[in-house]
Amino acid sequence: MPVFTRVLTRLRALRVPTRLRDTRLLTRLRHARDAHPSADRALTLTGHVLAAVLVLGALLMPNTAPGLRPDRFTRIPAEAIVGAVLLLALPRRPRVIFAALYGAALGMLTVLNLLDIGFTEYLGRGFNLVLDWGLLDDALSYVRDSMGGFVADAAAVGAVLLALLLVVVMALATVRLGNVLARHRSRAGQGALVAGTVWITCASLGLQISGLPVASDRAADTVRGQARRVVDTLRDEAAFAKEARTDPFGATPPNLLLPDLRGKDVVIAFIESYGRVAVDDPLIEPGVTRTLDSRGAALAAAGYQARSGWLTSATYGGSSWLGHSTSLSGLWIDNQQRYRTATNSDRLTLTAAFRKSGAWDTVGIMPGVQKTWPEAEWYGLDTVYDSSEMGYKGPKFSWSTMPDQYALEAFERLEHGKKRKRPLMSEVILTSSHQPWAPVPEMIDWEDLGDGSVFDAIEEDGRDASEVMADSTESRKEYGKSISYSVTALTEWLERYGTDDTVVVFLGDHQPIARVTGHTKNRDVPVTIVAKDPKVLRAIDGWRWTPGLKPADDAPVWKMDAFRDRFLTAYGSVPRPTKG
Structure with a gap:
């Protein structure tokens, strides 16, 4: 028992300086922010803008390489309006949880869009959630055979890290935007109402920019497309087995x-x-x-x-x-x-x-x-x-x-x-x-x-x-x-x-x-x-x-x-x- 007590005492002694350092660092950051309010506001605003760009970009992102054009990102996404309304309606804790889940889903949707782009470039079709996971291993083998094991391993690690990073960053971005909306609830509510009205009007009139509808439901369309592929794949299995016989x-x-x-x-x-x-x-x-x-x-x-x-x-x-x-x-x-x-x-x-x-x-x-x-x-x-x-x-x-x-x-x-x-x-x-x-x-x-x-x-x-x-x-x-x-x-x-x-x-x-x-x-x-x-x-x-x-x-x-x-x-x- 005395030995155990001495160990605990030493651990506590080691933790004290760390806490002090953390406190001092936070204090310095607060002083820096107080000393440079303009820079602090600019950084904060930049963070908000980047979060909004990430979320809107994910909602409007095409799933083909030719579709990656600036005019594809000039539309109004219905999913952003619906998301904003839900964030405004929820109390703090449910809002944070919903925002994190919404952002993580956007991150996964972005990963699926990137997979669609890659498969379309190489195989002329989109990614199939049921069938194509095994082809990722074939792709890795192809890179290994063509460019060496180091490049293949680096590409595999990079792809996994990118996918995880997209999910985490999107979740953080959506939580940040949810907090901004909550702090400016009245103006945010008015903005959501105006955006919803504009979206409905554009959809009703069929307004377009560069041949594309201004009122977008691109993210929902991607989810519907993936779901349709899954259903079609499952239905096809039995029909094709009969055909083969x-x-x-x-x-x-x-x-x-x-x-x-x-x-x-x-x-x-x-x-x-x-x-x-x-x-x-x-x-x-x-x-x-x-x-x-x-x-x-x-x-x-x-x-x-x-x-x-x-x-x-x-x-x-x-x-x-x-x-x-x-x-x-x-x-x-x-x-x-x-x-x-x-x-x-x-x-x-x-x-x-x-x-x-x-x-x-x-x-x-x-x-x-x-x-x-x-x-x-x-x-x-x-x-x-x-x-x-x-x-x-x-x-x-x-x-x-x-x-x-x-x-x-x-x-x-x-x-x-x-x-x-x-x-x-x-x-x-x-x-x-x-x-x-x-x-x-x-x-x-x-x-x-x-x-x-x-x-x-x-x-x-x-x-x-x-x-x-x-x-x-x-x-x-x-x-x-x-x-x-x-x-x-x-x-x-x-x-x-x-x-x-x-x-x-x-x-x-x-x-x-x-x-x-x-x-x-x-x-x-x-x-x-x-x-x-x-x-x-x-x-x-x-x-x-x-x-x-x-x-x-x-x-x-x-x-x-x-x-x-x-x-x-x-x-x-x-x-x-x-x-x-």
Whole structure:
């Protein structure tokens, strides 16, 4: 007990100076305020103004990057008027609690608007509260793979701190404004009445500034929009599960699947971010068109012919797996929930149809896969080679684990070039055109590829990702170079290793992000079939696709989920539906 008493005595002794220091500091602050009343009033007023700007900005904040314009913040928010009336009506303690909760809600609403902006820029759609939290982890992995672990960790910590800071600062700002209103209750009440009258008048008359209504309910509209997405998502789950069970070719016997392609080695290749902008954008198109024309001529000289059209992708800017699964399953898979439902169903994918027929071996070349990939079974792939199984010893090119030329050469060495009893169906994912398009690989002599170490110097001399990402014009230029590289690598592989029985189908998975496309609603991607056997192309004469590697502007445009059924039908498959 004496020891305990001595400890308490010492702790009390330690606290006394702290209290004295705190008292002295407060005294000095009071003296400073008394000595400089004008400065004190200016600081106080500045604090009030900043609090008002923060709250009004949060209430009027758009959820798209193009909407971040000054004229979007010149409206009268109904939520501010309602909030002011409630703050004026409440006694002190409930007022402070309500103000803090109201401000915290505004902070969370601002976070949601920022997420909407980010998702719209990268994926062409807003943030889904039910489905998209997992994509934040994918985004972190992308930053880590593209720019390094330190940048990724710093970005993650910064994002969390920003979100917390927004919630706290908004709560403090709203409490401060509530106190100001309470101190000037009479004038504040009159102001709220006038503002409410003006809002109702503007709403009734439909008054606008720069095409936008003066009377705003932007915050409430954001909440309604998020709630609508949640409800639609929950309703969609059951409906889509039933749709996935209904398959026009689900019960087709093996001998009636793809009979007109028997004996052919078929390659289905996806080129990352190969979108319509590659052949439409005035800055990008000349280089890509030259590549398509020259490579088309080279293939024609080697005896190949091609036909090209357009598919409208189910995704935009990213989430490539949604484009892959949509085109191969015949289902419109535009979100992660649908993807999970589809990949856990018995839906027959195009690649699985080749395996089910019993006439092909099937293989997947997946340089972008860096962890367990259970979807291989759903895709019907007997063998899958991921990034760790191709023998690559060279550098990464930003997100891409290896250049497309190396991945194709590894495909030749590991599978395509081997003697086999049955032909081969291959799904190949080419990743060199993945954002941020820096550094971009260069083609080298195929004989010099080795284990990929030859790319060390090319990667070192390439452009820095952060430099390209910061400039939209440079992003467009480097994106065009990456598409030209991927198309060149694939067509040179075909020219070098293809045979009379090789058929290549290559297509884009989605358009690139808005930094390249602008904020277009177009989701079209090119799709091309190349073969030597004229019967292969005659089978799709009815599609009216454009001869060559570049689809004409007026070539047919199909939704991507139509491709599976059209392809199966064109090459002799007979529908035998299953019904959910």
